[in-house]
Amino acid sequence: MAKETNNLNNNLKKLSEISDWFDNREEVDVEEGLAKVKEAVVLIKESKERLKQIENEFEEIKKEVEAKDDGK
Amino acid sequence: MEIEKDKIYSVSEFITVVNADLKWMKARIVGEVGEAKAGPTGHMYFTLKDEKDGTMLNCIMWSSKYRLFGITLEPGKKIVAYGAPEIYAPNGRLSFIADTIELAGEGDIKKQYDELKNKLAKEGLFDLENKRAIPKYPHKIGVITSKQGAVIHDFLNNIGKFGFDIKMIDSRVEGQGAVEDLLESIKTFRKKDIDVLVIIRGGGSMESLMPFNNELLVREVVGFPVPVLVGIGHDKDVPLVAMAADRSESTPTAVANLLNESWEQALLLLERFERKIFASYGLIFEKYKTIENKFKISLQNFKNNILNIGANLDKQMESYFTGFILLCDKTREKLNGIEKVVNLNNPERNLKLGYSIASVGGKIVRKTSDTKIGQDVNIKVSDGIIVSEVKEIK
Numbered sequence: 001m002a003k004e005t006n007n008l009n010n011n012l013k014k015l016s017e018i019s020d021w022f023d024n025r026e027e028v029d030v031e032e033g034l035a036k037v038k039e040a041v042v043l044i045k046e047s048k049e050r051l052k053q054i055e056n057e058f059e060e061i062k063k064e065v066e067a068k069d070d071g072k
Numbered sequence: 073m074e075i076e077k078d079k080i081y082s083v084s085e086f087i088t089v090v091n092a093d094l095k096w097m098k099a100r101i102v103g104e105v106g107e108a109k110a111g112p113t114g115h116m117y118f119t120l121k122d123e124k125d126g127t128m129l130n131c132i133m134w135s136s137k138y139r140l141f142g143i144t145l146e147p148g149k150k151i152v153a154y155g156a157p158e159i160y161a162p163n164g165r166l167s168f169i170a171d172t173i174e175l176a177g178e179g180d181i182k183k184q185y186d187e188l189k190n191k192l193a194k195e196g197l198f199d200l201e202n203k204r205a206i207p208k209y210p211h212k213i214g215v216i217t218s219k220q221g222a223v224i225h226d227f228l229n230n231i232g233k234f235g236f237d238i239k240m241i242d243s244r245v246e247g248q249g250a251v252e253d254l255l256e257s258i259k260t261f262r263k264k265d266i267d268v269l270v271i272i273r274g275g276g277s278m279e280s281l282m283p284f285n286n287e288l289l290v291r292e293v294v295g296f297p298v299p300v301l302v303g304i305g306h307d308k309d310v311p312l313v314a315m316a317a318d319r320s321e322s323t324p325t326a327v328a329n330l331l332n333e334s335w336e337q338a339l340l341l342l343e344r345f346e347r348k349i350f351a352s353y354g355l356i357f358e359k360y361k362t363i364e365n366k367f368k369i370s371l372q373n374f375k376n377n378i379l380n381i382g383a384n385l386d387k388q389m390e391s392y393f394t395g396f397i398l399l400c401d402k403t404r405e406k407l408n409g410i411e412k413v414v415n416l417n418n419p420e421r422n423l424k425l426g427y428s429i430a431s432v433g434g435k436i437v438r439k440t441s442d443t444k445i446g447q448d449v450n451i452k453v454s455d456g457i458i459v460s461e462v463k464e465i466k
Contacts, residue, residue, distance in 0.1 A: 012403065015410045022417040030419040030429060030452075040414040047407050055400050062393055 008054070011047045015040060087159045094157045101168065102152045102176050103129065108145040114138065118145050120153060120168070132160070133170040140251050141173050142188060142287035150177040154248065172248035174282055181278060182309075185285050189312055192287070197294050197316050204299040204318045207267050208334040214266040215240040216257040223274045223324045227303075230328035234335040239264060245273035250283035258292045268299050268331070271313065272324040275305025284311035293317055303327035423454035440465050 018040045022033070075089065103120030106128060110116055114135030119128050131153060133145075143151065153170040160167050175181045192198060217224050219242040231238070241260055243253040254271070261269055271293075273284075283289070284304055293300045293316045302317035303324045314320040321327045415421060423429070429452040430437040437443055443462050451458040 008403075012406065015407070019410045019413045022413055033417060033419050037414050037418045037420075040410065044407055044411050044414070048404075051400060051403055051407070058393075058396055058400075065389060 008047055008050045011043045011050075015043050015047070018043075083164075084161065087161050087164070091158050094159070096156070098154070098156045100152055100154045101129065102150070105145050105147055105149045105151060108147060116145055120151075123150075129168050130165055131155075131168040131170050133173065137171055138173075140255065140286070140288055141248060142285075143173055143175060143184065145173070149175070149180060152176045172251070174248040178279075181282065185278070185309060185312070188285060188287055188290075189315070192290055192312060192316070197290060202294075206299050206301055206319050206330065209338065210267040210331055210334070211235065212237045212266045212268075213239070213331065214261040214264060214269045215272065216243050216254065216261070216270070217272045217324075218243060218245045221274060223272055227270075227272055227324040227328050230325045230332075232328075232332040232335055234332065236331070239266065245283065246276065246280050248283060251286045251289060254283060254286075254289055255292060258289075258296065262297065266298060268301055269296055270301045270303070270327055270331075271317070272303040272327055273305070274324070275322075278306075278309055281306060281311050284313040286313075289313055290316045301327055301330065420454065423452065428453045 018036050021036060081089065101120060103122055106119035106121045108116065108118035116131075116133040116135070116138045118131050118133070120131055121128055133153075133155075138145075143149075145151070151173050152175075153168065154172045155168055155170040157166055158169050159165070175184055196202060213236055215224075215227070215238055217227070217240070219240075224240070228238075239261075241257040243257045244250040245254070258269070273281075281304065290312050293302070293313055299318040300316075301319045301321070302311075302314045303321040303326060304311050304314050305322055306314070310320070319330065321330060419429070431450050431452070432443050432447055435442065437449065443449060443465065445462050445465060447462050449460050449462055451460055
């Protein structure tokens with residue numbers, strides 16, 4: 001879990017760097033840009049999946065907590 | 073005893089036979105004392121004279137009996153003697169052997185009573201300071217009275233049910249014969265383990281109460297080892313035994329009540345203590361209830377605190393949940409933002425829109441000066457590269 005959480009953080013970090021790379025570019029390096037885009041697409045996909053996964057886990061925990069509260 | 077007609081008796085035998093019959097001739101004889109003389113051993117020899125015709129009767133009273141009655145036999149004193157006749161063998165004279173004597177003249181009775189009273193009073197036998205207290209909570213009680221008559225019934229009917237251990241000695245309480253019985257009863261009780269001695273009889277005339285004016289009896293009562301309680305009904309002159317007793321009441325019922333008194337007081341005390349204890353016990357219950365209520369309130373407060381803490385936790389949890397959802401939303405927004413940036417900067421997207429990239433020798437052509445006429449220019453479009461030649465530069 002910790003590893004996956006870190007991956008999400010790392011992904012976000014990398015994506016930020018890519019975003020910055022695009023913002024600060026002076027020359028268009030199509031090849032590199034394409035490579036960045038490709039990398040970014042993969043990272044975004046992974047990150048979205050992980051986020052979804054985390055949200056699902058969170059919903060499970062929330063349900064559990066609420067079930068305990070109802071049983072008081 | 074029958075006399076044998078044919079037998080010749082000796083004097084001694086005959087006197088023995090006569091005396092055997094005479095001893096059954098018990099009688100009470102009234103008369104005036106004529107001569108009276110005490111022998112060397114204390115026996116009293118006296119004559120009783122008939123008031124009317126002066127007939128005389130020789131009488132003897134043995135010292136052991138004489139000293140019981142406290143009556144001084146003097147010429148002219150009118151007495152009643154109780155006894156039986158007997159021929160005195162040494163001199164052959166008929167004598168009346170008196171077992172008891174009592175004064176017969178009313179004046180004499182009163183005089184004897186007053187004299188003895190004064191004498192004993194001088195000795196301090198009636199002094200209040202010598203009286204002993206009737207013990208509190210008496211248990212073992214010696215009673216001297218007659219089984220006959222209502223007195224003992226009155227006493228027993230009125231004595232309370234306090235577990236008394238009552239020992240009774242039946243005694244004559246009237247007539248001079250009573251003195252002997254009373255003295256004997258007291259002597260018996262001296263050896264018994266009792267807390268208090270009770271002597272009771274019903275009311276009567278001074279004459280009938282004379283046994284209770286007996287000096288020996290008075291002295292026995294005063295010297296008795298435990299307190300003596302006397303209940304004798306009387307009119308004017310208090311019997312000397314009653315005066316000598318440690319406590320005197322006028323009826324057997326009053327005596328019973330006196331014996332009951334300390335027990336009844338104890339009962340009252342017990343009842344009072346009981347009430348007090350129950351009242352205190354009730355207070356303890358009250359206190360306990362107060363403590364219990366306080367405890368209940370404390371418990372409720374504690375429960376409320378827990379509920380509050382729980383509610384706070386819920387609230388915090390809620391805020392954690394909300395915060396986490398916000399965090400997720402932000403992350404998603406960030407991802408979307410980055411995705412947009414990436415999409416915008418995707419070169420393939422631009423090529424598809426119709427833009428193309430021209431390059432000469434691997435260098436992107438940004439200005440006209442980057443090319444020369446005749447040079448080959450590679451034009452990259454969305455699906456490939458078009459190689460073209462520069463014909464004109466404008």
